[in-house]
Amino acid sequence: MDADLERLKKQLPLLEYLQRHNWSGRRAGAQQEFVGLCPLHRETHPSFYVNARRNLFYCHGCARGGDLIRFVQFFYDLSFPQSVAYLKQELTAAAQAASISELLSQAAAYYRFELHRCPEAVHYLQRRGLHDSALIEELGIGYARGGNLRRHLAGLGYSLDQLLDTGLINQQGRDAFCRRVIFPCGQNGQTVNLYGRSIGAAFPHRLLPRPKGGLFAWESARNFSSIILVEGLFDLAVLWQAGFRNSTCALGTHLTSVQLAQLCEPPARCVYIAFDQDENQAGQQTAHQLAQQLERAHLNVRVVQLPDGQDPNSYFTARGTAADFSNYLERAQPL
């Protein structure tokens, strides 16, 4: 029994479990120690420590601590045997998430390989102002020409059912992504979704029918004390290209609870909202509503006013410079 429990805790490391359940912590000290807001009591100053090497937690705010089983007992108010049963189900879910991540990574790798064989995709990236090949590689950008993914993945041993389950192949048996530029969306080291931007007449945006994950490339943006939040991945790509590596993207204008929690750790971060400036003011209104929501979460918010009809992508594509964009950031007003 003890050996069973030790194996369970090894297979479900505490830190990974917490991160998968949207806990966000930053490294504290040289040891494998992380600190963040306590999931067990309400607080605004982080006092919840996780030691990844020892697989233990301790909260200085509510003085509770222990291993993963203990955490689950506190969090869900379960008995010891109930917690163990719950964690066994979690183990199955974690294994499923890992296998989906592997499949999505394989698809993304294939799309990456295809990108440079499809001139229409390369031209599209150029038209959207994206020319830095190292960045294109870093973002994992690929291209789905359509009609060939199924055979490729079947060659790697994937069944049609698996492709249908993830949504890579739709119920009609066709590629979900066809003539689309692909960005893989990662979270905690796993690929959780793929975003496809149509280069033709089809509806511009498509995600697989599964959670979109956290903020895009959050692992690299999270260390900045001020963040530029944009709507779309092409906005993000040109901002990174112009040196604004503190940009992230919510894949839309609404934040999920996961994404909001990410922005709030550490507290009081400064967030620049740089959404589309629509001529009918729709984008500005959305930015304003989001700014109110973020202020309620104690973030320092600034709304960036680009020229009418522009978004960060079109701004840089129309020869906007990094210096000019910095001016827009400086002029951005709190609510």
Ligand SMILES: [Zn+2]
């Ligand atoms: Zn606590």
